Amino acid sequence: MARYRSNHLKEVAMIRRLLVAAFTVVALLANVPARGAFTTIVNSPPDVIAPGQVFAADTQINLYPGTSAAPGDFISLGGFNAPAENVELNVLGGYAWSVEAWTGSQLNVSAGLVNGANLLGGRGVMSGGQAHTWSLFAQSHLEMSGGVVTQIFTAGSDSAPDPDSAEFIMTGGAVGLLDATGNVIIQGGSIDDMVFRGAGFVELTGGSIGNDFEVGYVVFGAFPDDPTGETVVGRGGRVTVRGGSIGERMVLYKGKTLDYSGGVIGDAIQAREGSQVNIRGSHFFIDGVELTLPASGELLITQRDVALTGLLADGEPFRFDLHSQPGLGDYFSPDATVAIMLIPEPRSVVAAAALMLAFVVKRATPRLEHQLRSA
Structure with missing residues (x-):
C-alpha cells in the first residue's frame, strides 16, 4: 500500500x-504577435544565434527562457545596407545583451531581459519583462504598456518640430529615467525622472511623472558674458497636461510652453524667463477676487507676488503662487508669460465651484480668509 x-x-x-x-x-x-508571412523562423532555444548575427528580410526570431548572451553580444535586425522589412524579434524570456532594430523591423519585449534595445528607425513594443536601456534614434517608435525600464533616450530636434523625431507612447509600466528630445505621449504608467529637451511635444493625460521634471535644459559656464552663468539650449517645445500627475519642482525653461487644463502639478513649479504658461479652465481668482475675462476669453496675468486660483477644464482646483523671486515655493519670472483661458464648463464643473472656493479659503492668508468669508 x-x-x-x-x-x-x-x-x-x-x-x-x-x-x-x-x-x-x-x-x-x-504572446507571439501575428505578422506577415516569414520565410525564416528562428526559435532559441533550441536554435543557436551567433553573436553579431544579422537577420535579413522576412525573418522572425523568438527568444524563449533559456536563451542567454554574453556581455557585448548583439543581434541586428537588418543593417545600414541590409533590408529589414518584415523582420521581427520577440523576446519571450531569457536574456539578450543588445539588439539593433533598423528601419522596417520590430522588436517586441514581453518577458525576459534586454540589456540594450536600440531602435535605428525600427519599432518597439514592450508589454512586460525588463530592459536596461531603450535608445530611440530618428524615425523610431516605441509603445510601452508594461514592464520595467531603467532608462529611455529619444532623439529629435531641439530647435524646431521635426517629423523625423522619435516617438514614445506610454500606457503602462515603469521607467526610471526618460531623457526625451523626441515626442512623448503618456497615458499611463510611471516615470521617476524626466527631462524633455525637444522642440516637439509632450502630452500627459494619465500616469505620473516624478519630481524635478525639466522642460528644456541649460549648459553652465559656457559663455562668460552670460550674467546668470547658464545658457538655455534650443527653442520651442510644448508640454500639454490634461490628466495624470507631475511631482514637485517642475522647471519650464526659456522658449518652452506649458498648456495646463487637467491633472495635478506639484508645488514649487518654476516658470523661468521667456517661458509661457497657459491655464485653461474657469472661475479664476487673484488673491480671492474673481477675474472677469474679456470677450476673447483670454487674459494675460502680469501681476506677481499674488495667488492665482481657479478650476481647470477637468474640474480640478489649482493654485499657483506667482512669486517674482525663486526660493519661495512657486516661481513665475516677471518675464514669463502667464495666460488664463476660459473654457465652457459642464454642469459638473459649475457644481464644483463651491469646492474650489473652499480650496481658496483653506490656503489663503488669515487676512484674505477674513475677506472671503465677509464677501
Whole structure:
C-alpha cells in the first residue's frame, strides 16, 4: 500500500510538471504577435544565434527562457545596407545583451531581459519583462504598456518640430529615467525622472511623472558674458497636461510652453524667463477676487507676488503662487508669460465651484480668509 501511494504521488507530481510546462509553452506562443508571412523562423532555444548575427528580410526570431548572451553580444535586425522589412524579434524570456532594430523591423519585449534595445528607425513594443536601456534614434517608435525600464533616450530636434523625431507612447509600466528630445505621449504608467529637451511635444493625460521634471535644459559656464552663468539650449517645445500627475519642482525653461487644463502639478513649479504658461479652465481668482475675462476669453496675468486660483477644464482646483523671486515655493519670472483661458464648463464643473472656493479659503492668508468669508 505504501509503495502504491508513493508511486501515485510521483505520477501526480510528474503530471503537474507537464501541465506547468505545457501552460508555459502555450502562454509564450500566445504572446507571439501575428505578422506577415516569414520565410525564416528562428526559435532559441533550441536554435543557436551567433553573436553579431544579422537577420535579413522576412525573418522572425523568438527568444524563449533559456536563451542567454554574453556581455557585448548583439543581434541586428537588418543593417545600414541590409533590408529589414518584415523582420521581427520577440523576446519571450531569457536574456539578450543588445539588439539593433533598423528601419522596417520590430522588436517586441514581453518577458525576459534586454540589456540594450536600440531602435535605428525600427519599432518597439514592450508589454512586460525588463530592459536596461531603450535608445530611440530618428524615425523610431516605441509603445510601452508594461514592464520595467531603467532608462529611455529619444532623439529629435531641439530647435524646431521635426517629423523625423522619435516617438514614445506610454500606457503602462515603469521607467526610471526618460531623457526625451523626441515626442512623448503618456497615458499611463510611471516615470521617476524626466527631462524633455525637444522642440516637439509632450502630452500627459494619465500616469505620473516624478519630481524635478525639466522642460528644456541649460549648459553652465559656457559663455562668460552670460550674467546668470547658464545658457538655455534650443527653442520651442510644448508640454500639454490634461490628466495624470507631475511631482514637485517642475522647471519650464526659456522658449518652452506649458498648456495646463487637467491633472495635478506639484508645488514649487518654476516658470523661468521667456517661458509661457497657459491655464485653461474657469472661475479664476487673484488673491480671492474673481477675474472677469474679456470677450476673447483670454487674459494675460502680469501681476506677481499674488495667488492665482481657479478650476481647470477637468474640474480640478489649482493654485499657483506667482512669486517674482525663486526660493519661495512657486516661481513665475516677471518675464514669463502667464495666460488664463476660459473654457465652457459642464454642469459638473459649475457644481464644483463651491469646492474650489473652499480650496481658496483653506490656503489663503488669515487676512484674505477674513475677506472671503465677509464677501
